[in-house]
Amino acid sequence: xxxxxxxxxxxxxxxxxxxxxxxxxxxxxxxxxxxxxxxxxxxxxxxxxxxxxxxxxxxxxxxxxxxxxxxxxxxxxxxxxxxxxxxxxxxxxxxxxxxxxxxxxxxxxxxxxxxxxxxxxxxxxxxxxxxxxxxxxxxxxxxxxxxxxxxxxxxxxxxxxxxxxxxxxxxxxxxxxxxxxxxxxxxxxxxxxxxxxxxxxxxxxxxxxxxxxxxxxxxxxxxxxxxxxxxxxxxxxxxxxxxxxxxxxxxxxxxxxxxxxxxxxxxxxxxxxxxxxxxxxxxxxxx
Numbered sequence: 652x653x654x655x656x657x658x659x660x661x662x663x664x665x666x667x668x669x670x671x672x673x674x675x676x677x678x679x680x681x682x683x684x685x686x687x688x689x690x691x692x693x694x695x696x697x698x699x700x701x702x703x704x705x706x707x708x709x710x711x712x713x714x715x716x717x718x719x720x721x722x723x724x725x726x727x728x729x730x731x732x733x734x735x736x737x738x739x740x741x742x743x744x745x746x747x748x749x750x751x752x753x754x755x756x757x758x759x760x761x762x763x764x765x766x767x768x769x770x771x772x773x774x775x776x777x778x779x780x781x782x783x784x785x786x787x788x789x790x791x792x793x794x795x796x797x798x799x800x801x802x803x804x805x806x807x808x809x810x811x812x813x814x815x816x817x818x819x820x821x822x823x824x825x826x827x828x829x830x831x832x833x834x835x836x837x838x839x840x841x842x843x844x845x846x847x848x849x850x851x852x853x854x855x856x857x858x859x860x861x862x863x864x865x866x867x868x869x870x871x872x873x874x875x876x877x878x879x880x881x882x883x884x885x886x887x888x889x890x891x892x893x894x895x896x897x898x899x900x901x902x903x904x905x906x907x908x909x910x911x912x913x914x915x916x917x918x919x920x921x922x923x924x925x926x927x928x929x930x931x932x933x934x935x936x937x938x
Contacts, residue, residue, distance in 0.1 A: 654855040655707065655708075657856050659709075662713075662718075664676070664717050666750075669767075671871055677725055679873060680729040682873060684729060686880050689704060690709055691706050693849060694823040695784075698823065698846060709734070710826070714735065714788065715767050715770065717767070723778065723783075726783075732784075734824065735785055736824075737786070738789060738790070741757075747763035747764070748763060748767065750765055755767075784823070787824075789828050794829045795829075796833045797831065823847070824846060824847045827849065840863060847865060848865065852866045853868055854866030854868075874889075
């Protein structure tokens with residue numbers, strides 16, 4: 652069986668360096684075509700397994716407008732399908748980035764000069780009309796591992812119900828904001844009726860320990876994208892250039908992970924990206 656990758660993105664074609672540039676994104680799509688991959692939604696991977704086919708999934712977190720204006724035309728040009736994880740409580744929110752620090756704010760602030768508006772409900776419906784999947788990225792994009800248990804149903808169940816009412820179809824999959832979840836969050840996601848949920852832990856779909864803990868790759872470099880496609884994501888040769896570029900960040904991530912794991916018995920997943928190949932489109936640990 653060929654390894655199945657799920658690649659995920661945030662901003663595409665927006666202000667650099669807080670967004671994946673369109674040249675690299677186009678190259679990703681070209682590599683999928685070159686290697687004969689069929690792109691499917693995350694729901695398709697879970698609900699309609701086809702282990703003998705070369706499949707990959709593309710996912711876009713945060714519901715940013717540039718996913719609709721910049722990524723969608725290229726997806727249609729290359730005949731690709733994808734999953735868009737949206738935040739319905741952010742429909743009227745424009746997020747702002749401080750260029751030097753890379754930090755984000757949900758309200759206008761001095762020095763935060765790069766705008767990242769959100770998609771509208773009408774644009775989400777249009778994505779569905781093109782065969783794309785809409786999934787929930789929670790109602791208000793909170794770090795769910797730190798949210799009171801009493802609030803989890805709002806973030807998981809209510810976001811699902813709102814999107815289903817809007818789209819007129821089932822919302823099957825969920826994506827944990829910031830990659831943060833614990834046992835209580837897992838339980839809330841399952842009780843809300845989702846079929847699967849995505850993490851930010853790097854790894855192939857087939858190696859995921861649970862369908863509510865799906866592994867994905869956050870990749871910018873076309874060279875590493877191709878390594879993931881060809882089953883070499885963790886080969887020393889593929890990882891070496893990334894290590895030298897990101898060594899300090901990885902070391903910080905390991906210390907953060909150790910601290911998170913030690914924080915309590917309910918914690919399962921640290922809210923960090925161990926392989927931060929693409930520049931994040933949010934503050935550190937945002938997802």
